[in-house]
Amino acid sequence: MSLDAALETFYVEAQEHLELMDNNLLQMDDGYINNDILNDIFRSAHTIKGSAGIFGLTHIVDFTHVVENVLDRARDEKIVIEKPLIDLLFKCRDHMVTIVALSIDEYKQQVEVQKKGQLLIEQLLPWADKQASLEPINENKVEGKSSIETGGFWHISLRLSEDCLKNGMDPMSFIRFLSTLGEIHRIVCLTDKVPKLVKLDPEQLYFAFEIALESASNKEEIENTFMFVQDDSHIVILPPNASGKDFADLIEQLPEDNRYLIQVLKECGTYKSLDEKHTEVQDNATLTEISTKPINLAEKPTSNKSIKQTAPSKQIRIDSxxxxxxxxxxxxxxxxxxxxxxxxxxxxxxxxxxxxxxxxxxxxxxxxxxxxxxMIPIGGTFQRFKRIVRDTAQELGKNIGLTIIGAETELDRLMVEKIADPLTHIVRNAMDHGIESVEERIVSGKSPKGELILKAYHESGHIVIAISDDGKGINKEGVRLKAIEKGIIFQHTELSDHELFNLIFHPGFSTAAQVTNLSGRGVGMDVVKRNVEALQGSIEILSEKGKGSEFRISLPLTLAIIDGFHVECSGTHFIIPQATIIECLDLASHVEIDERNCINLRGDMIPYLTMSDVFNLQLQNRDSDNALVSQVSMAKQPKEELVIVQFGGNLAGIAVERLHGEVQTVIKPLGPIFKPLKGIGGSSLLGNGDIAFILDIPQLIELAIDQDKRMKHINKTQE
Amino acid sequence: MSQVAEQLSTSTQRSQYLTFSIGKEHFGMELHQTREIIEYAGITEVPLMPQFLSGVINLRGEVLPVIDLSVRLGREPITIHKRTCVIVVELHGYEQYCVLGLLADAVNEVVELSLSDVEDAPAFGAKIRAEFIQGIAKVKDDFVILLDAEKTLSPIELASLVEAELQ
CATH class of the missing domain: 1.10.287 (Helix Hairpins)
Structure with a gap:
């Protein structure tokens, strides 16, 4: 592993830990405060600090150290976790996100960030352990020899694995990190294992170290320095007040010659021989062997589900x-x-x-x-909303809870990325305009706490993401007036609820009387719709006055290959996405209800469109002789098949001439020139090399409705 | 100095052009913009499209739009016959990378032109929008209209024409 690769791993891990921290803080915020969660948060901070130290990223180490200290004290129940502290920890976590993204040089240039860090540290101080963390840690070496009670010389005996270098670990980085815990008084490097030059393998580590460290840190902190190598190394840490017996034991354990070792240890300045009279041969100053004793924090089984997301063992990272x-x-x-x-x-x-x-x-x-x-679960994206909802609610002074349903629903990676922004916008809108203030809610007899539900589920081959709130619902009259004012509709235009709600997606539309920070600049809902449509999806609004609204985004399962149904019309091939199809029927056998292009399907009136009309297919047939014949024959014998499709909860029929059956459809985009063409979402190649057009059902129906309206308009003007 | 002349004088002095005919007229296009020439083997019409957009073809798994250049330049639609071919053009343009096919009656040759062979586009009389023409060259005894492919086939402009047709 090269250093760059290792650094990359550090960033990925740090991000995972920061995300985990966020989740855990949110749980604490919800009132679940227990040791598991605290331990998890502590471990996240600690790991980030530790790894940052290895790479010499002191700006991260310095800041995280203080945070870690506070967390440690909370863990030891020396301080009580309360709301203000949680808020502060959220801010610290956010600051960590910022500084982790910056290299040291970048950090030094960004005075604002530095100031913010300093401010946060100052705010943390009341909770921190005064002795350990008031000053930035690089400077806490000053305590001097008198502090031997609290600090003093630790003795660290390092026998790192020979493969240490091959694994990408530089022993110097540990030593450098130790120096952040205190002052390294002396290091003796044991070189007796270094072979002759001809036998020397440059990738192997032959050195051993004996270190005298002066530090106020506790044993665990020093131990943790080596958490990355502890498995295959032999590391002994003796506390400052270790007895001569401890050293005797140490010498016994180490592979080197005893006399040589005594000399080395003396050189180190920490050695106490057995015959030196230390009456207090106390058992409490025990010797710690990291190699045999697992660090209690590291592998604690947790009930917390979010751990699952970061469990690295079963995942590999692949370049997309x-x-x-x-x-x-x-x-x-x-x-x-x-x-x-x-x-x-x-x-x-x-x-x-x-x-x-x-x-x-x-x-x-x-x-x-x-x-x-x-495919990745949408849960990761949903999790982020907990934080957004929490912060936004605070900003708005509202009391809003978020419920997440169906976090395990899987979605194409690309879509998960692209859907985050539109979702954020809708969520903020719901919180800002949908859910009322606490007072209003009490007046209207609702629970003071507003509820927002994020829900993902499968529905007939689509993924549906629904964002619902229990707020005041969309003010239909308000929308109407606004639309008239903005010149989007005429005074007397009659609109169904569905059409009315759709006005919200019109560019430049916003009903909020007051423009707030969060939403309401009228930029956005049209962008939301466009983003969703770019993913071949659709969006629908349901709303009931006084009860709340629901935004329903429906997305295809994937963008690359779909199951399609191959149909033909006037020699042109089309693919209908299988997921939208309910059934196929013979049109002739279903009685038409007057002339309005409707059929009676088991008692339901279902409108249908004729594909050759919508796409004007007969006229385009260049083979003029045949065209004439086929037109005549078609007029006589309208043998047509009807495909019943579903879109956004409605049913409609599509009349075609021939059904060919199911095909796997590889979507080939049609390119920018065809972008204005509605109703056709792309193309695909059939087995024989012919090109078929993939129908975009919602667009196709919209197109048919438009044409219908235009026809009626023409008829009217002719009359 | 015409655009081509400028280009020629600043770069290699000589540039290669692919010449082809539609009806009785001869056209040229910079060789580096053309990818290949294929036999016309049918075309799939796209519903509701304007006349200049003949349809799409399947070129080894890639679906390409095919333009009737003749209509695009304001002439009668091309008549398909045995020797009709499709010139595959690659535009790297200012807008976006785009591959499309052009219908032509015949592909003639690749010519190397230098500064002196190229004249400015006439201010009128060519019956083609002036910005589509880079210049006019005399090859043997014929006049060849050198087309600016980026402008003539600009995907953005073509898309807006499609949109207008659909309105």
Whole structure:
């Protein structure tokens, strides 16, 4: 492992720990204060400090040290955890996020950040252990020899593993870190193991160290310096008041020649021989062997679920580009597989066809497995909202609780990243405009604590993320007036609730009478909608006055390959996303209700559109002779199939000429030129190399409605 | 000095152009912008598109839009025949990377042109928007209109034309 790679690992780990810290602090904030949580928080801070020390990132070490000190005291129940301290710890954690992202040089340039750190340290002081942490730790070496009671010389005997260097650990970094705990009085380097030059392996560590350290730290802190190497090293730490017997034991244990060792230890200045009279041969000054005794903090099983997210052992990190490359290749595999399928079908060779069928089922499995690699639970994103909700509620002076449901629901990595911003916007909006102030809530007979629910679940091949609140709901009249004022609709335009709510997504629309810091600049909801649509998703609003609102975002499972249903119309091939399809019927056998393009499906009126009308397909047929014939024949015999699709809770029919069946559809984007084209979301290649267009059902229906309106308008003007 | 002339004088002095014909006219395009030439083997029409956008083709797994350059330049639509071909053009442009196909009646040759071969676009008479033309060159006895592919095929402009058609 090179240093850069190690540093990269440090950043990743530090981020994980900071996230964990955030979660744990939130739990404390909710009133779950127990030792497990405190230990976890302490361990996060401690690990960050420790690793930062190894890399010589003193700005992180200095700050975290104070935080750690406070946490340590809380853990020992020397101080009581209260709301102000939790608030402060939140701020400290945020500051740590800032400084972890900065290199030392960057840190030195950012005076603001330094000031903030200093301010936070000052605020922490009332809780901190005065002796240990008032000054930045580099300076706490001053206590002098008189402080031998509290500090004094620790003796540290270091026998690091020979592979230490190969594992990317530089012994010097430990020694450097020790010097942050106090002053290194003397180091003796044992060089007796160094072989002759010809035999010397430059990657092996031959040195051993005996160190005299003057420090006010406790044994655990010194031990923790070596937590990364403790497993395969032999490290002995003797406290300042260790007896001659302890040293005698130490000498016995070490592999080197005893006389040589005594000399070395004397040189170190910490050695007390057995015959020196120390009457107080006390047992409490025990010798600690880290190598045999696991640090009690390190592997404590915790009930905390969030630990699971950071458990590193079962995860590997992969460059996302490699993953995307794999997915692309599998896309090609799927297309080729379909070609083989088609060719095999033509041979009518049953053995071949069976073999190809097997091939197909494996291809499908490989596809699913590969797509699964990109799936991550949405929980991580949801967790972040706990903090956002907490802070925003405080800022607004409202009392709001957040409930998370379905954190384990998995979503394409890309979508998880891209959905975070729109979600944040909706959540803030809900808190700002939706949920009322405590007083208002009491007046309207609600519980003073507002409730926000973030929920993720699967629904017919889509992932739905719903953000609901129990606030005052959307003020329909307000929306209407505003829309008229802004010239978005006319005075007399009649709108359904659905259409009315959709006005909120109109660019430049905001109903908030007062523009606040959080939301309400009218920039945003249109961006939210655009972002969701860019992910092939849709957004819907449900709202009831006085009871609350719900924003429902529906997203496809993945962006790369979908299960599609292949249909044909006037020689043009289309793919309908399988997930939207409810059923297929023969149109002729279902009686049409007057002429309004509706069918009666088991008692329900379902509108349908005819694809060749919407896309104006007959007219485009360049083969003029055939076109004429087919038009005539079509008029006579409208044999059409109807595909019933579902979108946002509604049903609609799509009339096509032929059904071809299910296909795995690799989405090929159509490029920027076709962007204005509504109703078609992309293209795909069929097994025979033909191009099919992938339908975007919500857009297609919108298109049909638009055309319908325009037709009526034309009819009216003609009349 | 025309754009081409400037380019020629500042760079290598000589530039290579691919020349092709649509109807009776000859056009040229910088060779580095063209990727390959393929036989016309049918096209998939995209619903509701304006006339200049003939459709899409499948080029070894890539779906490319195909432009009827003739319509784009304000002439009659091209008539498809046996020798019709598709010139695959790559635009690295100021806007974004884009690959598309152009319909042509025939591809003629690659010519190397130097400063002296290129004349300014005529102010009028070419019946083509002036900004589409880099210059006019005389190759053998024919006039060749050198097209500015970035401008003629600008994805942003094409998209806005599509949008206008859909309104």
């Amino acid at each position: 580009d490699r993953l995307d490359h794999l997915i692309n290749l599998i896309g090609e595999l799927v297309i080729n597989q379909q070609r083989v399928d088609l060719l095999a079908g033509k041979t009518r060779n049953t053995t071949l066809i069976e073999a190809v069928d097997d091939f197909e089922s494996f291809t499908e499995q490989i596809r699913d497995a590969a797509l699964n690699l990109r």
